[in-house]
Amino acid sequence: MLIRITPQIILVRPEGKTLYPYSNSLYINDNIKTIIDAGAGGNAYQEIAPDHIELLLLSHYHFDHINGWPFFPRASVYTGKEEALVYSSPEEYFTHTGRFRWRELMGQDKTEKLRSPQDFPDDVPVRPGFQNIKLEGCFSDKQQFNLGQNSIQALRLPGHTKGHYGFYIEEEGLLFSGDLDLAPQGPWYGGESSDVGDLLESIARIIAINPRILVTSHRRVFKKPEDNIIKAVLEYRDIVLEREDRILKVLKHPATLDGIVSAIGDFPGLGRSQYATFYAKMMTHKHLEHMIKTGQVKKLGNSYYQHS
Numbered sequence: 140m141l142i143r144i145t146p147q148i149i150l151v152r153p154e155g156k157t158l159y160p161y162s163n164s165l166y167i168n169d170n171i172k173t174i175i176d177a178g179a180g181g182n183a184y185q186e187i188a189p190d191h192i193e194l195l196l197l198s199h200y201h202f203d204h205i206n207g208w209p210f211f212p213r214a215s216v217y218t219g220k221e222e223a224l225v226y227s228s229p230e231e232y233f234t235h236t237g238r239f240r241w242r243e244l245m246g247q248d249k250t251e252k253l254r255s256p257q258d259f260p261d262d263v264p265v266r267p268g269f270q271n272i273k274l275e276g277c278f279s280d281k282q283q284f285n286l287g288q289n290s291i292q293a294l295r296l297p298g299h300t301k302g303h304y305g306f307y308i309e310e311e312g313l314l315f316s317g318d319l320d321l322a323p324q325g326p327w328y329g330g331e332s333s334d335v336g337d338l339l340e341s342i343a344r345i346i347a348i349n350p351r352i353l354v355t356s357h358r359r360v361f362k363k364p365e366d367n368i369i370k371a372v373l374e375y376r377d378i379v380l381e382r383e384d385r386i387l388k389v390l391k392h393p394a395t396l397d398g399i400v401s402a403i404g405d406f407p408g409l410g411r412s413q414y415a416t417f418y419a420k421m422m423t424h425k426h427l428e429h430m431i432k433t434g435q436v437k438k439l440g441n442s443y444y445q446h447s
């Protein structure tokens with residue numbers, strides 16, 4: 140489904156739910172026909188003549204944002220420089236995901252797939268895992284793409300992943316914030332390159348930009364004045380801060396990672412699979428990493444405790 144935001148800027152919504160393996164794309168029908176992210180599915184892209192897209196900008200490497208890359212054969216593909224190697228090196232891809240920690244955190248090898256291959260909808264053309272995508276180049280923070288009438292600025296918003304970017308169209312006050320998505324369950328930071336400190340700084344950057352229109356990867360369009368965007372962003376941030384507080388309270392007494400995860404036990408939205416447990420542990424590990432860095436927590440052997 141297409142939702143026109145301005146005469147040239149169009150949200151491409153997946154035909155199914157805007158959840159993994161799908162995400163929103165933003166189509167800019169300018170002199171240089173441009174699309175941000177490639178996860179809206181083949182059915183949705185039929186409405187925008189994907190053969191004519193000349194520029195594909197990727198917010199980050201996650202499967203639900205890139206899986207439609209084969210639909211854009213003429214597009215020059217650009218990604219953040221921090222993740223450029225993820226598309227040419229399977230080892231680099233594997234390192235970024237953090238899946239190599241599976242045995243360490245789960246005590247056994249992975250036996251379950253997130254989804255079996257036949258469960259994928261027909262309009263998702265590739266399957267999860269390493270994608271060998273030829274990049275035309277990569278961008279860094281504040282890099283501009285001049286498309287004709289519109290100009291897009293790449294904004295580094297790390298934390299979800301190290302090379303996670305948003306895209307700002309200043310003339311419209313429109314920010315595409317990717318997986319800083321205002322999901323009711325809060326942000327996801329369960330990958331090896333996720334970082335809680337970076338995530339909080341990226342959220343502060345969105346607040347400082349104070350966008351008039353906020354487009355995220357998995358939700359509807361937020362617009363002022365109908366929506367209080369800043370309030371929604373602060374509530375989203377507070378989910379992370381409140382979790383950090385709960386962890387800190389648990390650590391008045393020393394606890395292991397597993398002990399902390401079962402004591403706080405609040406990762407709604409992850410479900411009940413092996414993956415849910417793995418990512419709950421990864422996200423808790425990311426909080427501990429952050430709190431060790433800020434001096435609030437110390438580690439002794441396998442246990443963590445609050446530093447007073």
Ligand SMILES: [Zn+2]
Nearest residue numbers: 199201299318
């Ligand atoms: Zn993501």
